[in-house]
Amino acid sequence: MESWVRFNSQSQAKERIIRAAQYACTLLGYTLQKGGAAADLLHTVSQLEAHMSLSRKLLRLGNSVEALEAAKRAIHLSDGVLRLCLTISHLNRAMYFACDNILWAGKTGLVPEWTCTSGARDLSDVYELHLLMDREAHYRASKSPPSVQPSPSLSADPPSPAPEALPWLSRQLHLLVTVLYTNPPLLLDLLKNLCDIFIPLDRLGIRPTGSGFVGACGLTSSLLSIATILHPWLKLKP
């Protein structure tokens, strides 16, 4: 119970739970539709999803400031690639939240609807860019960690002057798997971003997958996010 109180007092934690519930509703709606459920049940589920989505937008109203602060901190990182990717990622997140706020204002009736249709598209573009930058940063970070030791099976191979493509690829994959295995926060973050990326891909029509798949991906990434809040050692820093 104590841990629930501590968890609940964080605004981000609440937002993640509501996000998990929202995507669970998306998945449930898809499953019920496939299973031929009653129309009013489907209507209730979609209404609940819309309510959670709008409320999350309300909860995110101040997040642009937070993202800008994070961008200011990321500028001071020592690693060049990480600095570039994370700063751009945070700036994109700030833009995403700004678009998100405009969308909320439109849905609440504070600003006219026309500002919001372009905002929705901008939102997805920005969000996708942020996810890509994040993944790129973490992938680069995983390729050159100082503490990773090459496995004995690899070092036993004599180095050839012109390496074949296939053994080189298998060596890189092996390195990637080792790095991810020894670095759970990185693995978790990669998985989360991978799941998240399907959402804007579907919304923008680049790779339509369907509401069921989007719901499952959203739910998985929310649950992974909740896990990083519950166990701060799982959170990737910076």
Added chain:
Amino acid sequence: MDAVVQFTSQSQGRDRIFRATQYACALSVYLLRNNSERKDLVAKLKSLETNMSAGRKLFRLGNTINSIEAAKRTMQLSDRVLSLCLTAANANRALYFICDNVLWARNVGLIRDIDKERWSLNASRCYFLSLVTSLTRDVYEVIQLMAQKARDRHFRQKMELHLNESPEVAEAVIPQLDAFLFLLLESLRSHPAVALDMLKNVCDLFIPLDRLGIYQSNAGVVGFCGLLSSVIGIVTLAQPKLRLRP
């Protein structure tokens, strides 16, 4: 900026800002209700208020557990009166949150066949009781502070000085009342946390009083009191020294 980010990262901080906005909208709607040129703005403000209220109900979904945990903690306090008041306040708040959660479920369509009006009245009753017990606690704190101050020699000298300052007024009116008020004001001034908490609870009290029909004011008074209590809530959260503990 850092302070703003830190404040809004707390769930309570955000909720108080939303509450302040909600009641500011309610007050503005009341003030502009007769202005025919601002009908558009009034509609927008009403929509914003409804939106904030609905969002806050969703965010409050886990608060029952918070209140039960708080009640468990306050049961262990050494001071019996304080323990009783605070535990009763937290228990009533937990019941209020349960009613509030049921109303949320009714609003989103998860539960259909419940009497919305009855549950709304029950929620207001629980909220009212929690405020009354909180105010009782405030009054108890003030009495303790006054008793402590009355025993203080330095204060007694100050009191003599004050009573002798305006002799024609002090003897003409009721000197005991004058002394009592002086003691009360000095006690509140030396402990602003108690004063703020009392003011916040008094402002909040107008909301269920109006809803339950015990003391019917109007939407403007409710809006103003809600806004004032939310602002005090924000101030006490931003400045922990001004928050009354436990």
